[in-house]
Amino acid sequence: MSNKGEKILRQSRSNRFVHWGAAVSIFLLIITGLGQLPLYKRYNVTNIPGAEWLGSFFTTLDLHYIGAAGLLFVVFYHLVYHLVRKEFDIMPRKGDMKESYFIIKAMLTKGKEPDSDKYLAEQRIAYLFIGVNVLLLVFSGLIKVIKNVPDVVLPSGVVFWATQIHNLATVLLIFGLVGHFAAFLIKENRKLIPGMFTGYVDKEYVKHRHSLWYARIKEEKETSKPAKINLSHSQKVVGH
Numbered sequence: 001m002s003n004k005g006e007k008i009l010r011q012s013r014s015n016r017f018v019h020w021g022a023a024v025s026i027f028l029l030i031i032t033g034l035g036q037l038p039l040y041k042r043y044n045v046t047n048i049p050g051a052e053w054l055g056s057f058f059t060t061l062d063l064h065y066i067g068a069a070g071l072l073f074v075v076f077y078h079l080v081y082h083l084v085r086k087e088f089d090i091m092p093r094k095g096d097m098k099e100s101y102f103i104i105k106a107m108l109t110k111g112k113e114p115d116s117d118k119y120l121a122e123q124r125i126a127y128l129f130i131g132v133n134v135l136l137l138v139f140s141g142l143i144k145v146i147k148n149v150p151d152v153v154l155p156s157g158v159v160f161w162a163t164q165i166h167n168l169a170t171v172l173l174i175f176g177l178v179g180h181f182a183a184f185l186i187k188e189n190r191k192l193i194p195g196m197f198t199g200y201v202d203k204e205y206v207k208h209r210h211s212l213w214y215a216r217i218k219e220e221k222e223t224s225k226p227a228k229i230n231l232s233h234s235q236k237v238v239g240h
């Protein structure tokens, strides 16, 4: 934990890399995936100058593969990184549905919110919802890649279900993203935005909105105090 004046480090470089890597590849996958349906020719989007490529099945498919490679990389990295470090702050907990209701009620009525840990209950639910849909897309997408390999013939039932799941998860993911962006229409949530860019958020905000997390990081800081005192002592010895 490191502090910068009145700011607190919330999103590490690794988390930001995963978030924006996933965001960029998912946007590319949605745009190119819809191109294969093929929606853009039907609705004349391809007549817009500069948007002709959206009507080419092979251009959109190639770009879909590039997006998929990017997404596979960040998903794999994300899972291994947090499993190895045993970091599960964002995994849903028992009672999160009820707690989300109280948080939203408090936001609407300007009442008192329940004390929150690093993530609010609805953020943990949002993570699970987006995460499950991304995993469904990855697994059904891999089956579709195998189907596209020349000379490989998969049972038609497998191809049918992979396509159904791929399409359904696409729609659910888009709903999830609309919800994710809508969350920032609420002023109270906007203080988290700088965290996903610079890593740091306002200390006072953390103190009142994520009080359980604040207490935890304060305690961690205090328990590591002896190490700091030793450090400044050794600095003195070195001649400061």
Ligand code: HEM
Binding pocket: 010, 011, 019, 022, 023, 024, 026, 027, 119, 122, 123, 124, 126, 127, 130, 131, 177, 180, 184, 192, 193, 194, 195, 196
């Ligand atoms: C395809 C695009 C995106 C995906 C899949 C995505 C997914 C996620 C997920 C799963 C989380 C963790 C759960 C949560 O806090 O709700 C998160 C956090 C966050 N996202 Fe996104 N996101 C996307 C785009 C964006 C964009 C464009 C912004 C710009 C405002 C943004 C801002 C944030 C912020 C600020 C957080 C951190 C909240 C915190 O510190 O607690 N996201 N995102």
Ligand code: HEM
Binding pocket: 025, 026, 029, 030, 032, 033, 034, 036, 037, 061, 064, 067, 068, 069, 071, 072, 134, 137, 138, 140, 141, 142, 144, 145, 148, 163, 166, 167, 170, 173
């Ligand atoms: C956010 C993630 C993704 C979204 C929103 C998405 C969306 C779509 C959509 C809408 C289609 C066209 C409908 C269809 O043919 O079923 C499609 C096709 C396809 N997707 Fe994805 N996809 C995603 C991730 C992936 C991944 C990770 C892979 C590979 C590992 C993948 C591989 C494919 C393949 C091979 C096709 C079929 C091309 C063909 O018709 O031969 N997709 N995707």
